[in-house]
Amino acid sequence: MSQREFYVDRLRSVMTTLVILHHTAITYGAIGGWFWREVEPSGSPSCTALILFCTTNQAYFMGFFFLLAGYFTPASLERKGYARFICDRFLRLGLPLLAFGLLLGPLTAGIVTFAQGHGFWPTISWLWLHKRFMNGPLWFAQALLIFSLAYCAWRALTGSSLAQSARTPKPVPSGRWWLLSALATGAAALAIRQFVPTGVNVIGLQLGYFATYIFLFAAGIAAWRFDWLRQLDWRNARAGIVGLLVAWPLIPVGIALARALAGPGKSNFSGGFSWTAVLYALWEPFVAWGLIALWLLIFRERMNQPSAFWSWLNRRAYAVYILHPPVLVGISLLLHGWVAPALMKFGVVGLLAIAATWLLSDPLVRLPGIRRVV
Helix, strand or coil: CCHHHHHHHHHHHHHHHHHHHHHHHHHCCCCCCCCCCCCCCCCCHHHHHHHHHHHHHHHHHHHHHHHHHHHHHHHHHHHHHHHHHHHHHHHHHHHHHHHHHHHHHHHHHHHHHHHCCCCCHHHHHHHHHCCCCCCHHHHHHHHHHHHHHHHHHHHHHHCCCCCCCCCCCCCCCCHHHHHHHHHHHHHHHHHHCCCCCCCCCECCECHHHHHHHHHHHHHHHHHHHCCHHHHCCCCCCHHHHHHHHHHCCHHHHHHHHHHHHHCCCCCCCCCCCCHHHHHHHHHHHHHHHHHHHHHHHHHHHHCCCCCHHHHHHHHHHHHHHHHHHHHHHHHHHHCCCCCCCHHHHHHHHHHHHHHHHHHHHHHHCCCCCHHHHC
């Protein structure tokens, strides 16, 4: 990897850390699906803070993963060719997805039911007998595998030669493009959510969020082809950052207003044409574009030099992403009896889960065979 791209791997490690904290926040009062919830969402100050944390994360951090994945896709396909690229995608994405769905997901569910006094093996046996596949956070691998195959099909259908792998630099799109793309993506999300609201799974995927994911994966491909990451600067990211600053306060205000008008938990942000659903769908891309631009610019300027510590973290980040559910759930259940404020438990359990999962991932990435996958 060229030196100007050290920061990209570091961003993936940071986003992986945010995934762990995101799921920790759900454990202690935020809204979202997770294996174990100690605190139910409410209108309390701690729950409100964690809900805002998760809502902000949801707006951009998984989309950021898709953008970075898209960024590395063209060069990988052109270097390997269709057959080798597709085999590699099934190895790196399909095998972890199967491992989680058949082993780690049931293991995590079994840990929860054991702690609740319902037994460990009966839960796993029931899931296997009823062919319940739990993709958990590996829905990302499932979606990325689909996106990668779709990109291969698109390249094949358009007749684009894989031998022409050179970049053709073009200017970063203007502020008007940032604005229009955010509006179009928000409108597409709103349209999808008329049929599949957020929180509803279709083949294990929350399609209500996929307008952003698809757009950012495609933007990542374009960013590699036209060398946009190197050219991105504060001037041409200004529109995205201003959009973030203007848009972000609208959700806390919207949540407060919705609670005042309808009561806690009574407003519909997930689908339909209510003002809350429209606000949420349009809010997400404006926040996403701005935050992604900020992360890219700050890390490229300040975190773009070799580092043995960061190399160690980066090499284990994918394994951490795969392994963190049973680790986080196990730690949160071990500390279930600890009486402390929800925000304090969020901080302590989150940090313990981050450290423990990275340490557990270390021997895994050293094992022959497994190291080829993670």
